[in-house]
Amino acid sequence: MRVQYAPGRPHRPRDAMLRLPFIALANLFLLLSSLLGAPFRMLAARHRPAYVRFRLTGDPSYRQQRRPRFSLGGGSKPEPSDVTSLERFGEDLRLLAKDARVKGIVLEVEELGLPSAKREALVALLAEFRAAGKRVVAWAVMVDSDSYALMCAADEVLLAPMGRLELVGYAAEATALGEGLSRVGIRGQFVRRGDYKTAPELFTHPEVSDIQRRTVETFLDERYSVLVEAVAAGRKKTAEEVKGLIDVGPFSAQRAKAAGLVDALVSEADLPVHLGLVAAPPAADSKAPAAEEDETELEPLEMYLETVPFPPVKWKRLKRRTRLALVPVSGMIVPGKGNAGGRLATADAVVKGLRAAGRDKRSKAVLLYVNSPGGAAIASEQILEAVQRVAKKKPVLAYMDQVCASAGYMVALGAKEVWSAPHAVVGSIGVFAGKFDTSGLLKLLGIHRTVLTRGANAALLSFSRAFSEGERAALEADVEEMYQSFLGHVAKARGRTKEEIHALAEGRVYSGLRAKDVGLVDRIGGFEEACRHALSLANVTPGDFELKTYGAAERKMSLLRLLMGAAHPQTYAVCPMSWNLGGQEREVLASLADETRWGEWLRQWGRETRD
Structure with a gap:
């Protein structure tokens, strides 16, 4: 028997009326907070960053998880630039895509452990951002094959001078313990x-x-072909060229640059210079007077929002x-x-x-x-x-x-x-x-x-x-x-x-x-x-x-x-x-x-x- 599902029942008017005073009060508070902060954000607007920094690490959730207000040693707090969910990351990218003063983002990749489905979802979000005319610059110190496949979805791939690219493909280890167990008098009977x-x-x-x-081997073949396809598309190489490079990996930062697997070697401190946000320091043998040291850093999204007169407000819904x-x-x-x-x-x-x-x-x-x-x-x-x-x-x-x-x-x-x-x-x-x-x-x-x-x-x-x-x-x-x-x-x-x-x-x-x-x-x-x-x-x-x-x-x-x-x-x-x-x-x-x-x-x- 086929089950028919009725349309969702609308919210009852009585419930909406009971919530109305609380919703109105909460939204009034949000409005006042936004208006009071607007003058300060207008003054800071001239310092609005051209690039916003995001840090992609671990395995972010699909949807934003509510964190408890009080915690007794329940894990470390994420950094301001951390991508905590694909949902929030997509919202942030769409917000930045609408700002003509923003040139792009810097995506710092560190110790990823993503399922392939999440990696593909991230690639889609980056493609949408790039389609809006923005740039994606990926930077890392050390990356494996999976992380590098994601970085290849960026406009520019950067590696720290001391970094490494562990582009070696995939290996599997199958185990058989029968003989070892028998040597100690144990037999598996199944x-x-x-x-x-x-x-x-x-x-x-x-x-x-x-x-x-x-x-x-069937799974290895499938995963390997996905890696080759991602690198070939991102680095504008043929599949055979990519396979040849994989076979001579891993790569030091210098070898990766020489092989065309990364675009430049840039330290974290020099990222603002590389992106043109600050002037390059004079050469060591230059007679020009040294300028005052500039501590310019790439800012996370929360610092960007402090320079937007009227940032998006999450109004309470009736x-x-x-x-x-x-x-x-x-x-x-x-x-x-x-x-x-x-x-x-x-x-x-x-x-x-x-x-x-x-x-x-x-x-x-x-x-x-x-x-x-x-x-x-x-x-x-x-x-x-x-x-x-x-x-x-x-x-x-x-x-x-x-x-x-x-x-x-x-x-x-x-x-x-x-x-x-x-x-x-x-x-x-x-x-x-x-x-x-x-x-x-x-x-x-x-x-x-x-x-x-x-x-x-x-x-x-x-x-x-x-x-x-x-x-x-x-x-x-x-x-x-x-x-x-x-x-x-x-x-x-x-x-x-x-x-x-x-x-x-x-x-x-x-x-x-x-x-x-x-x-x-x-x-x-x-x-x-x-x-x-x-x-x-x-x-x-x-x-x-x-x-x-x-x-x-x-x-x-x-x-x-x-x-x-x-x-x-x-x-x-x-x-x-x-x-x-x-x-x-x-x-x-x-x-x-x-x-x-x-x-x-x-x-x-x-x-x-x-x-």
Whole structure:
């Protein structure tokens, strides 16, 4: 049955009337503040900067996050020039683009860790700014391949004289621990459904399998081609020239300049001189008298606003903005309560977030943001059921920009539409289960254990011995049942037969683009585009809207709880692929890097794991 979504109910007049006095008072205060400050800003107008400085570092959020007024040691405060969100950065660029006295911006790039989707969104914002006739000057001290690809979207690329350009492409390290574990008396015993479900190979194989190798190389090829295309377009070179330069990297600042990968070598102190904002100092052998030292610096946006007589004012609205609910599923999906700072997505926290989003009458639609390598079967089914319940009330759109694999993909199936960024990791439809047989290690240590049971399979998950034939047969039947259930969920959600999904499943992993081609996702797009489309599904005009997060990860993590969880060895929540791509892939597989930590291997969250 097709669910029809009614247009959003308008705000009740009574509520608007009750808010009117407070809105009027707040706006009057804003007006008076703006008028009183105008004379001072007019006096400062002659010092308005021609270039405004922005610092791009870390992983800014898509939308501006409200910071608490009071914090007890809750992280460092961003610098005035820091880009804190793509939303705010876009607003700032559009404001500057309208000012004829502003020539452009200086974008300082430092230690970025952006998903490819955010990088593409930033490139689009810079292209829009440049189309308005403004210049973008990118400057850095040291950048890797990903950061450099972003810098290539600027009009001019500058590097500090002591800097380095780590343009070397991408590398992947696939791991196989089977032989190493056997040397200390540990054997990984796992049952999997699908040759492409390579996660257990990390513990069972002595070498990386050909299937795993081909999977990794497919992602490497795709990411490498994106890098080559970005550098070729930005530096006006052919693809072959770029590939040749990558093969002789990394580069010192001098070599990068000689190769045409950067336009000039400029220290931070000399940026104003390079941009023509101050006169160059006389040469050391010049007889001209030395001018008084000029301490001119590039100013952030807040200093620019102090020179604008009437800067934009965010007036309080009588009519509230349309609200879109955001429910994140970030990290390993596990049963239980609470959340661990994005490392774990507990079923209780996500389900409560979904329920709250469903109850919120102001939220006309829900965006389910999935960034998970997988997790426990029972937890993913709980979340899927909650998504389906909310989807009966209002449209739900699932969006992924990093990794949405196995149980992560399972929870996305309850949405009306599934969207992906072009290079997200998607799929890994399959199931595995197993344990570690530590009997060899116990023998080496002189530890003797006797397993006493009542019931043929009571000691199925005991570490003290290997599976019996009956136990393995029971586990294989259980895994097969779980796999068929997984296929059924996907087939129903995607409008396909189980046979068709099986041909795409068995643990196969796709990029977002390839997932779209085979029908596992509906559309390829960015975060903002997905948000607006979610609202359009509710027949709401997606103009200026606000985003409210439900079920977000808690800031604090219980170390004791994690250690206690690590003491139970019945489920192995590890990555869908036992590999980690360097460079650009650190944002896609950040949560997968824990595959070499014993605590993650030995976590008990149920017996079967879709991951």
